[in-house]
Amino acid sequence: MGMATTKSEFHVLAVDDSIIDRKLIERLLKTASYQVTTVDSGSKALEFLGFCEDVESNSNEPSTSPNNQQEVEVNLIITDYCMPEMTGYDLLKKIKESSSFRDIPVVIMSSENVPSRISRCLEEGAEEFFLKPVRLADVNKLKPHMMKTKNRDCQKAEEEVSSNEKIASLEIKSSEQTQAEDGNNNKRKATEAEEELSQDRTRRRYNGLTVI
């Protein structure tokens, strides 16, 4: 398993239990100028991403480990379907169920052409399904999926900046008003501003409060 550097623009995590296929996919991805990390199992993949499932809680939303290694950005995950213990499909499900990682595009590879398997994976959110042996032509199809996420991240960043600006102006307004009001009102407005902030952060989880 190699450590990722941030030289190239895109970083792909490849998962396959076959050492030959790992070598092959690594070479294919490097030829296409991507940064590559290969692992031999789904659990190692999750570990690499920084997954840490809270076994005690009932929620099936894994949280990221607090002592996550350096911020590893993975732009795409390509995984074999048939693997012992955790199949590629299981891995796909875990990723799509996670709030932190569901935006990472996932591609499935398989040596068997089973239509029901293919549609199941696509329904679960896989971007593509490649039949093995994987070719350079297949790997060249990956860029648009990675670009999509990058663009979405840029948009997200822009939205956050503009919403932070909104909140900043709200806080100024409310602090101007509270100079003439009770201490209680002060607290209420501050809480409301915080609610606005948390509203944006949790993507419009409606809490019934409105802010002027």
Next chain:
Amino acid sequence: MLGLESYRLVADMNRLLALLFHQGVLDEQFLQLQQLQDESSPNFVSEVVNIYFNESEKLLRNLRALLMDREQWEYTKVGVHLNQLIGSSSSIGANRIRNVCVALRAASEQNNRLGCLRALDVLEHEYCYLKNKLHEFFHIEQQRVLAAGIRYPNPMQQHQHHP
């Protein structure tokens, strides 16, 4: 003289490959491997093929042991080994080996013991044949590299200014 030697060796390599393709021993996946080899990864094909040989020998030994067992046949294990061998063979373009594995898998699923043992014999024979031919191929390639005086990295780069 060196130049002519080089050409002769290249011709030998091509002839050998053409033969293997014609026999169906190798398929176009092998060509895909060659296309992935370049200055940054000059030994890619031989590296992958050597890994394949190491892995395959283990799998073949295990298969022989499983199928020679008079008492009990562990079909699941046989299936798992065969799937691995089928996968890796198709990844390097070892077409005939892959086909024999598929036949062996079918025989095993049908509880055809005799068919399995026969297929295993053929499989081991095919494997030996491929190994010999590919070793020959890499040997000629090594000679060609020496004869042409090529040193990796690319000799063109040696003429460039080194920092």
